[in-house]
Amino acid sequence: MTTPSPNSSVARAFSRHRYNLLDLVLLGAAVATFFLADLYLALATAVLIMIVFALSLDIAQGYGGIETLGHAAFFGTGAYAAGLYAMHVSPEPISGLFVGMAAAAVVGLLSGLAVLRTAGLTQIMLTLVCATLLLELANVAKPLTMGDDGLTGYSVAPVLGLFQFDIEGRTAYWYALAVLVLVYAFCKFLVSSPLGLTAQGVRENPTRMALLGVPVRRRLLTLYAISAALGGAAGALSAQVNNIVGLDSLGFTMSANVLVMLALGGTGRLYGAFLGAIVFMLLADRAAALDPTNWLAALGVLLIVVVRFAPTGLSGCLARWTSREGTQ
Amino acid sequence: AEIKVGLLSQFSGAYTWWGREYQRGVDLYLAQRGGKFGEHTITVLSRDEAGSNPQRARQLSQELVVRDKVQYLIGGVFTPTVLGAVDVINQTKTPYVILNSGTSSVTDKSQYYVRAGFTQWTVSIPLVQWAYDQGMKNAVVLAADYAPGHDALEAFGKTFAKLGGKVVGEIKVPMGTTDFSSYLQRVRDLKPQAVFMFMPVGPMSAGMIRSFKERELDKAGITLLVTNEAQEEDIAPIGDAALGLTSALHYSPYLDTPLNKEFVTAYKAKYGKDELPSVASVAAYDGMRLIERMVGATNGVKDGDKAMAAIKDYKWDSPRGPVSIDPRTREIVQNVYMRKVEKIDGKLGNKVFHTYPAVKDPWHEINK
Amino acid sequence: MTSTLSTFLSLAVDGIAYGMMLFLISVGLTITLGVMRVVNLTHSAFAMIGGYIALWFIQRAGVHFFLAVPLAVLATMAIGALLERTLYRWVYGTHGLGQLLMTIGLTFVITAIVKNLAGTQLQSLPLPSSLQGNFSVGPLNLSVYRAFLIVASAAVALALWLGIERTAFGARLRAAVDNQRMARCVGINVPAVFSVTFAIGCGLAALGGALGSPMLPLEPYYGLKYLVIVLIVVAVGGLGSLRGSLYAALLLGLIDTLGRYYLPALGAFVIYLAVLAILLVRPRGLVAN
Amino acid sequence: MTERVLELRDLSAGYGETVVLEDVSLHVDAGEALALLGRNGVGKTTLLTTLLGLNTVHGGSVRYAGQDIAAWPAHVRARKGLGLVPQEREIFPSLTVQENLTVAATAGTWSLERVYELFPRLAQRRRNLGYQLSGGEQQMLAIGRALIGNPRVLLLDEPFEGLAPVIVDALVDAFGKLREGGALSIVLVEQHAELALDLTERAVVLDRGRIVWQGASPDLRGDPERLASLIGLEEVQ
Amino acid sequence: MSAAPLQLVGLCKQYGALSVTRDVNLTLEAGARHALIGPNGAGKSTLVHQITGVIRPNAGKVLLEGRDVTAMPAEQRVKLGLARTFQINSLFNHLTVAENIGLALSAHRGLDGRIGRPLPARPAFVEEAVECLRELGLLDLAGRRVSELAYGQRRQIEIALALALKPRVLLLDEPVAGVPSTEGKRLFELLERLPRDVAVLVIEHDMSLVFRFARRITVLVEGAVLLEGGVDEVRTDPRVRDVYLGKRGHHD
Numbered sequence A: 001m002t003t004p005s006p007n008s009s010v011a012r013a014f015s016r017h018r019y020n021l022l023d024l025v026l027l028g029a030a031v032a033t034f035f036l037a038d039l040y041l042a043l044a045t046a047v048l049i050m051i052v053f054a055l056s057l058d059i060a061q062g063y064g065g066i067e068t069l070g071h072a073a074f075f076g077t078g079a080y081a082a083g084l085y086a087m088h089v090s091p092e093p094i095s096g097l098f099v100g101m102a103a104a105a106v107v108g109l110l111s112g113l114a115v116l117r118t119a120g121l122t123q124i125m126l127t128l129v130c131a132t133l134l135l136e137l138a139n140v141a142k143p144l145t146m147g148d149d150g151l152t153g154y155s156v157a158p159v160l161g162l163f164q165f166d167i168e169g170r171t172a173y174w175y176a177l178a179v180l181v182l183v184y185a186f187c188k189f190l191v192s193s194p195l196g197l198t199a200q201g202v203r204e205n206p207t208r209m210a211l212l213g214v215p216v217r218r219r220l221l222t223l224y225a226i227s228a229a230l231g232g233a234a235g236a237l238s239a240q241v242n243n244i245v246g247l248d249s250l251g252f253t254m255s256a257n258v259l260v261m262l263a264l265g266g267t268g269r270l271y272g273a274f275l276g277a278i279v280f281m282l283l284a285d286r287a288a289a290l291d292p293t294n295w296l297a298a299l300g301v302l303l304i305v306v307v308r309f310a311p312t313g314l315s316g317c318l319a320r321w322t323s324r325e326g327t328q
Numbered sequence B: 001a002e003i004k005v006g007l008l009s010q011f012s013g014a015y016t017w018w019g020r021e022y023q024r025g026v027d028l029y030l031a032q033r034g035g036k037f038g039e040h041t042i043t044v045l046s047r048d049e050a051g052s053n054p055q056r057a058r059q060l061s062q063e064l065v066v067r068d069k070v071q072y073l074i075g076g077v078f079t080p081t082v083l084g085a086v087d088v089i090n091q092t093k094t095p096y097v098i099l100n101s102g103t104s105s106v107t108d109k110s111q112y113y114v115r116a117g118f119t120q121w122t123v124s125i126p127l128v129q130w131a132y133d134q135g136m137k138n139a140v141v142l143a144a145d146y147a148p149g150h151d152a153l154e155a156f157g158k159t160f161a162k163l164g165g166k167v168v169g170e171i172k173v174p175m176g177t178t179d180f181s182s183y184l185q186r187v188r189d190l191k192p193q194a195v196f197m198f199m200p201v202g203p204m205s206a207g208m209i210r211s212f213k214e215r216e217l218d219k220a221g222i223t224l225l226v227t228n229e230a231q232e233e234d235i236a237p238i239g240d241a242a243l244g245l246t247s248a249l250h251y252s253p254y255l256d257t258p259l260n261k262e263f264v265t266a267y268k269a270k271y272g273k274d275e276l277p278s279v280a281s282v283a284a285y286d287g288m289r290l291i292e293r294m295v296g297a298t299n300g301v302k303d304g305d306k307a308m309a310a311i312k313d314y315k316w317d318s319p320r321g322p323v324s325i326d327p328r329t330r331e332i333v334q335n336v337y338m339r340k341v342e343k344i345d346g347k348l349g350n351k352v353f354h355t356y357p358a359v360k361d362p363w364h365e366i367n368k
Numbered sequence C: 001m002t003s004t005l006s007t008f009l010s011l012a013v014d015g016i017a018y019g020m021m022l023f024l025i026s027v028g029l030t031i032t033l034g035v036m037r038v039v040n041l042t043h044s045a046f047a048m049i050g051g052y053i054a055l056w057f058i059q060r061a062g063v064h065f066f067l068a069v070p071l072a073v074l075a076t077m078a079i080g081a082l083l084e085r086t087l088y089r090w091v092y093g094t095h096g097l098g099q100l101l102m103t104i105g106l107t108f109v110i111t112a113i114v115k116n117l118a119g120t121q122l123q124s125l126p127l128p129s130s131l132q133g134n135f136s137v138g139p140l141n142l143s144v145y146r147a148f149l150i151v152a153s154a155a156v157a158l159a160l161w162l163g164i165e166r167t168a169f170g171a172r173l174r175a176a177v178d179n180q181r182m183a184r185c186v187g188i189n190v191p192a193v194f195s196v197t198f199a200i201g202c203g204l205a206a207l208g209g210a211l212g213s214p215m216l217p218l219e220p221y222y223g224l225k226y227l228v229i230v231l232i233v234v235a236v237g238g239l240g241s242l243r244g245s246l247y248a249a250l251l252l253g254l255i256d257t258l259g260r261y262y263l264p265a266l267g268a269f270v271i272y273l274a275v276l277a278i279l280l281v282r283p284r285g286l287v288a289n
Numbered sequence D: 001m002t003e004r005v006l007e008l009r010d011l012s013a014g015y016g017e018t019v020v021l022e023d024v025s026l027h028v029d030a031g032e033a034l035a036l037l038g039r040n041g042v043g044k045t046t047l048l049t050t051l052l053g054l055n056t057v058h059g060g061s062v063r064y065a066g067q068d069i070a071a072w073p074a075h076v077r078a079r080k081g082l083g084l085v086p087q088e089r090e091i092f093p094s095l096t097v098q099e100n101l102t103v104a105a106t107a108g109t110w111s112l113e114r115v116y117e118l119f120p121r122l123a124q125r126r127r128n129l130g131y132q133l134s135g136g137e138q139q140m141l142a143i144g145r146a147l148i149g150n151p152r153v154l155l156l157d158e159p160f161e162g163l164a165p166v167i168v169d170a171l172v173d174a175f176g177k178l179r180e181g182g183a184l185s186i187v188l189v190e191q192h193a194e195l196a197l198d199l200t201e202r203a204v205v206l207d208r209g210r211i212v213w214q215g216a217s218p219d220l221r222g223d224p225e226r227l228a229s230l231i232g233l234e235e236v237q
Numbered sequence E: 001m002s003a004a005p006l007q008l009v010g011l012c013k014q015y016g017a018l019s020v021t022r023d024v025n026l027t028l029e030a031g032a033r034h035a036l037i038g039p040n041g042a043g044k045s046t047l048v049h050q051i052t053g054v055i056r057p058n059a060g061k062v063l064l065e066g067r068d069v070t071a072m073p074a075e076q077r078v079k080l081g082l083a084r085t086f087q088i089n090s091l092f093n094h095l096t097v098a099e100n101i102g103l104a105l106s107a108h109r110g111l112d113g114r115i116g117r118p119l120p121a122r123p124a125f126v127e128e129a130v131e132c133l134r135e136l137g138l139l140d141l142a143g144r145r146v147s148e149l150a151y152g153q154r155r156q157i158e159i160a161l162a163l164a165l166k167p168r169v170l171l172l173d174e175p176v177a178g179v180p181s182t183e184g185k186r187l188f189e190l191l192e193r194l195p196r197d198v199a200v201l202v203i204e205h206d207m208s209l210v211f212r213f214a215r216r217i218t219v220l221v222e223g224a225v226l227l228e229g230g231v232d233e234v235r236t237d238p239r240v241r242d243v244y245l246g247k248r249g250h251h252d
Ligand SMILES: Nc1ncnc2c1ncn2[C@@H]1O[C@H](COP(=O)(O)OP(=O)(O)OP(=O)(O)O)[C@@H](O)[C@H]1O
Pocket: D015, D018, D020, D038, D039, D040, D041, D042, D043, D044, D045, D046, D047, D087, E147, E148, E149, E150, E151, E152, E153, E178
C-alpha cells in the first residue's frame, strides 16, 4: 500500500462537490417520472420549479448564511417580468427566462444593499419587509400587474420554436427539467468555485474573513444576486408554464414554504433542495387529496419528526447513511 | 356510468369555512339524489386550492381534467384561483360552475364559466338603492384594498352617484388591518349619513363592525351598510354590537319560504341542529343542480358545449327563491333581500324585510 | 384648531392602546427568542391557546373574566412547560433553521387541533360590563377597554423589567443562553431555568391573546396570521430587550394609527416603510445590547 | 489521615463515539495539588471536562468524596464543589463582570469582596460586559468565577495563560495560601511544566489519552531528561 | 529611504469615560522584531484592533508604508500587506484545517471572488497550501475539522492563517498562549526565519520568549506608552518590574 502524497491528501481535505451516483439517480428519476407518471406531469413540473427555487435559496442561505424569509421577492419578480415580457415584448420563452432572471438579479442587488448590512433576526425581517413592499407595489400597480386578479392573457411561444406547450404538460415538464439541470450544474460549479468556499468562510466567521482581506459584503452581494437570479428563473418558469402570475408568487407563504422545503431537505448540500421540495410537494399534494382539512397537521408532525430524527435534514440523514455504508 | 366532478375550494388555511360549506352543499344535494343523476353515479373529487394561488389552481384543474377525467369543475373561492383554471377549461371544454368569486368580469373570460353564487354588483346596487330611498343622500364608501374591494368601491360609488347621492369619502383599508380607529375617526370627521362597506369576511369585517359600534358612530347618526359581512356565522363573535346591522344579500337562512325551510331542516338534520346553511352552501347546492342538468343533457358523455347550452335560460326554484341563468352572460339572476340583524330564538340572525326580485348582474350591462 | 388637535389626541391614544396590545402579545417572544434564542414561531399560537382557554372558562365553566384570564395564563404556562420538556428540548442545540422547522410544524399541529376542537369561526372574549363603554377626559372620548389594555400592559412591562434585569434569575438565564455548557459548570440548573423562562414566555403570550382578542379575534389560523407583526416588534425593538420591544410596539402602534389617518394613500406601505427605515438606521433594533 | 476527594478508576471517555481517554486511574487528596502534564491534544482538557460530566464516559468510574457521581448532572457537580477554570475562559459575554461572578456564587469563604481583593482589576471593571474585557481580564474573571463557587476541588486548565507575570505571582501565592487548611485541592493543567511542578506535590503525565507517568512533582522537576522525554518528545528525537 | 512599514501617530481610543489608548506613537521599521508588553487590560489588543481596522480610533493616525489608512476598511489594509492573529482564536470551526488555510491563500491570491475552477483542482495552489501546512507541522491534521482539535493545535492554525497571507507587517496577539513551551519556542524560531523585511509586532506575556525574540520592546500601561527601548533597558527598568514583570518575571 502506498501512502498518498501530501498534495493529494490536502486536496482531498477540501470538501468537494463532484458529480456522483446520486446525481445520476436523480436525473434517472426525473426521466422515469415522465414515462411512469405522465398523468401527474402538472404536479411533477411544479416540483421541478420548486426545486429550482429551493436551490436558489440554498445558495443564499445554505452557503452564504444569509437568512431570509423573503425569497419570494425573486420568484415573484422573475414571474412578473417573464409574464409581462411575454405579454408586451415577445412570447419567446428562453429570452423570457433570461429577462426574469435579470429582473430578479436587479432586485437582489438593490435589496441586498440593505439586507446584507444586518444579520440574524433583523436580516430575516428586512428580507420579509422587502418582499412585502414588492407585493404591495404589485398590488398597487394594478394596470400593469392586474393586481389581485393575477396577470393573465399572455401566451408563450413554442420552446426553441419547436415544442408547443400542451395541455398534458409534456413540453412544460421537459422544459422545466432542462432548466433545472442547467441550474443544478451551475450551482455545483458555483459552490465548488473559490467563491463557494469564500461564502462558507463568511458564514462561519465574517470578521476573520475581512481580516484575510476579503471584501465580505461585496462577495455576499454577488452571491445574493446570483441566488436572486436563480430564484427569478424559477418564477419565470412558473409564469411560462402556468400562463398566470398571482400576487401570491410574492407572498409570505411562498417564502415560508421554500424555506421549509430547504430546511426539510437540509441546507448547504444542494441535493437537500431536491429531497425537500419533492417530499414537501408530494406530501402536500397527497395529504391534501386524502384529507384536505387536516393535511397541515400531518405536515406539522412530519416537520417535528424530521427535526427530531434528522436534525440536518433529509440530505444530512442520507449523507450519514451513505458514509456509514461506505466505511463498512 | 360514473361521472366525476372536481370540487375546488379552500380546505386548509384561513378560509376553510368555504371548503366546509361547499362540501356540505354538494353532499346534501347528492344525498337527496341518492348519489346519482339519472343512472349516472356521481363522484366528487375535492381539492384544496390552499389560499389565493393561481398556479396551484391551474395545476389542480389540469390534474382533475387530464388525469382524473372529471367532466365538470365546481367551486372556486377567489377570483385568481377561478381564473387559474381558464386555460384548462377552454382547451378541454370543461364547464366550471363558479360558486363564489364575486368579480363580474370573470364569466367573460371563458364560455365554460357559469355562476351559481353572486356578484358584488348584484348585491351592492339594491343596497345603495335602498339607502337612497331611505333618505341617505351622502355616504362614505369603505373597502379593503384588494381587487374585490375595488370592485365594491366602484359598484357602490357609481350607483350612488347615479341615483343622485354624494360620495363624501372613499377609504381603502389595507388587507390585514386589525385596528380601525384611524378609519373610523376619518368617517366621523366626514359626517356621512351612511357607510357602505366591503371587506373579506373574517377578522377584518368583524373588527370593523365591532369598532363601529364601540366608537358610537351609530349614535352619531351614521348607518353602516354591508353585504356579505353580516352572515350568521360571522356576526356571532361580534356579539350584540351587530344588532341592527343592515345588509343586502341574495340569501338568508331565515328566509321565510317553504323551500328554504325544507332546505334548512335537511341541512340541520345532516350537519347538526346548531348549524345553519349559508350563501356558500346554497351556492354549492344550486351548483350541483346545474351539473345535474348538464349531465342530463349530455347523457353522461363529455360535451362541454352541449352541456353549457343546456343551462342557458335554465330556471328553477332554489332555497334562495326563484333563480335563472342569464343566457348571454351565464350569470345567475336572483332575488336580493334587505336584511336586518335581530335576535331570533336567542341567536343573532338576519331577518328579511324587503325583497328586490330577479336582479341581473348589472356590470355586464354597463361594460358592454 | 381644537378639532384637529382632539383628532390627533384621540388617534394618539388609540395608537398607544394598539401599541400596548402589540407589546403584550410580543413581549413573551422577546424573552423566548430574544433572550433564550429559540426561534419560537409557535409564540402566537400560544397566545391563541390562552385566548381559547379563557373563552372556555368564561363560556363553559361560567368563570368571571377577571378570573378566567389568569387561569388561562396558568394553563398555557403548563402547556408551554410540557412542550418545552418534550419538543423544544430537542432543538436548543440545533441551528436556527431546525428550530424554525420544528416550531412552524408545531404551529401547524396546534392550528389543526384548535380547528377540530373549536371550529373555524371567529371568536373573542366577551368583555365584562366593567370594561365596556366609554368615558370622557376633556374633549376625548376613550374606551374603557383600551384604557384597561394600556394599564395592564404597563404593569406587565414593569414587572418583567424588574424580574429579568434586576434579579439573579435573569442573570442566570442570560448566562445559560450565552454558554450552556459553562453555565452548567458554574452550577446553574440550565434545564430548569429554561423551562421556567419558556413557561413565562407562553404565559405572557396567553395574556396578550386573551386580553387582545377584541382586537385580534381568535381563530385557528391566529398563530400564523399574527406571527409576522409579532416578529417585527421583536426585531425593531432589538433582540432580547424588553425596553426595546415596549418602545417598538408603541412606536409602531402610533405610526400605524397616525399613518393610516394622515397618509391614507400610502396604505399598507406605512408600517413596512417605517420598519425598513428603522432597521436601516439601527440594524440591531431600537435598543441594541 | 487525609481524605481522598477525587478518585478515578479505569476511566475511558471521549466525544460521542470517539474515545480520547483510556483507562485513566488517579486520585487527589484533600488539600493536595496535582499537576496534569502532556503535549497538545493528549486529553488534558478532556479529563477535566469529563470530571464535570460534560463528555461521554465509555467505562470506569469517578468517585467524589467517596460517592460515585456518574449520575450527577454537571450543575450538581459544580454545586457540590467541583470548580472549573476552562481553557478558553468561556466568560458569559452578555453578563457584567459582577454578574459573571454572582451567578456562580455560593455561600462560603469566597465572596465578591475577596475576589475583588485578589484581582483589583476586576473591581475596576465590574460593570463592564464580559465581551468587553481584555484577554487577561477574562482569565482573571474565569478564575474568580470558579473561586466564588467555593469549590473543594479546583480544576485549572492553563490558568496562567495570558496573565501578566505580576498577576501570575499573586495567583501562585494565593493558591499556596488556599491549600494550607486542606480545604482546597487543585488539579492544574499547565504547559509550562516547570512552573506546574513547582506548584504541586504530585504530577501525572498523559500521552494519547493514557497515563504514562505518575509520581511526586519534585522527582520530575529534578529530572529534566525524563521530563523532556515525556512531554517534549520532538526535542529528543 | 522608504517610509516605515507601520507607524502610529497619536492614537487615542475611548470607551465612554475610559481611555483605553492614550496618544500612542509607535514605529515599526522594515524587518523589525518588536514586542508589545504591559499589564492585563493595558490596551494592547485594542491597539492591534485599531491598526487592523476592526475598531476606529477617536483620534490619531495609522500609516502603512507612509500611507494614511485610518479610514480604510480592514480588508483593504490586509491587501496592503497587514496581517494579524487573534488573542482569542477566531477560526472557521466547521471547516477543515486545509480549508481554513485555503481561505487565507485564496484571499491572498485574489481568488476568493472567482467563479471558476475549484481550489483543490489548482496544482500550484495545493502546492502552496501543503507548504504552508508543512511549515507549521499541521500536515497530518489537514483533513480534520477545526472544531475537533485541541486548543494548542488551533493556536497554530491561527498563526498559519496570518502567515499564509505573506504579510509585510505581522501583528501577533499572544500567538503561543496555550502551546507547550517547546512548541512555542519552535514557533518563535519560525517567526525569526521570516523574510528579513517583514516587520513583526508581537504581544506576549511569556518573557523568556519575548526577551529572546525581540530587538525592541514597547511597554504599554493604562493605554499609554511607558517606555520604549532595547531588551536590556526594559528588563532592568524598575517601573516595568513593579507594574508588570514582578519578582519572578525575568526568570525562565
Ligand atoms: N469536540 C471534540 N470532538 C472530537 N474530538 C475532540 C473534540 N475536542 C477535542 N477532541 C480531540 O480530543 C483530543 C484531546 O483533546 P484535548 O482538548 O483534551 O487536549 P489537550 O490535552 O487539552 O490539548 P491542549 O494542550 O492543546 O489544550 C484531541 O486529539 C482532540 O482532537
